[in-house]
Amino acid sequence: MTACPTSLTDEDLPMPSPSEDAGGKRRERRLFLFLVIFLFPLLCVTLVGAYGFAVWFLQMLFGPPGPPN
Numbered sequence: 001m002t003a004c005p006t007s008l009t010d011e012d013l014p015m016p017s018p019s020e021d022a023g024g025k026r027r028e029r030r031l032f033l034f035l036v037i038f039l040f041p042l043l044c045v046t047l048v049g050a051y052g053f054a055v056w057f058l059q060m061l062f063g064p065p066g067p068p069n
Contacts, residue, residue, distance in 0.1 A: 059065075
């Protein structure tokens with residue numbers, strides 16, 4: 001049987017230096033801008049395009065919606 005490792009407390013964790021904290025904030029800001037400017041719009045366009053393609057393809061197979069003639 002193995003012993004459980006002791007849990008870390010706040011005193012055990014090293015404090016980041018101000019230069020490391022500034023680098024982390026810069027990295028976080030760059031990630032946020034990447035998500036907002038690039039990834040989310042790309043995902044939205046992709047999802048809407050995939051939905052449109054699915055509707056078009058299903059209408060090719062089963063015909064347009066509406067009452068049967």
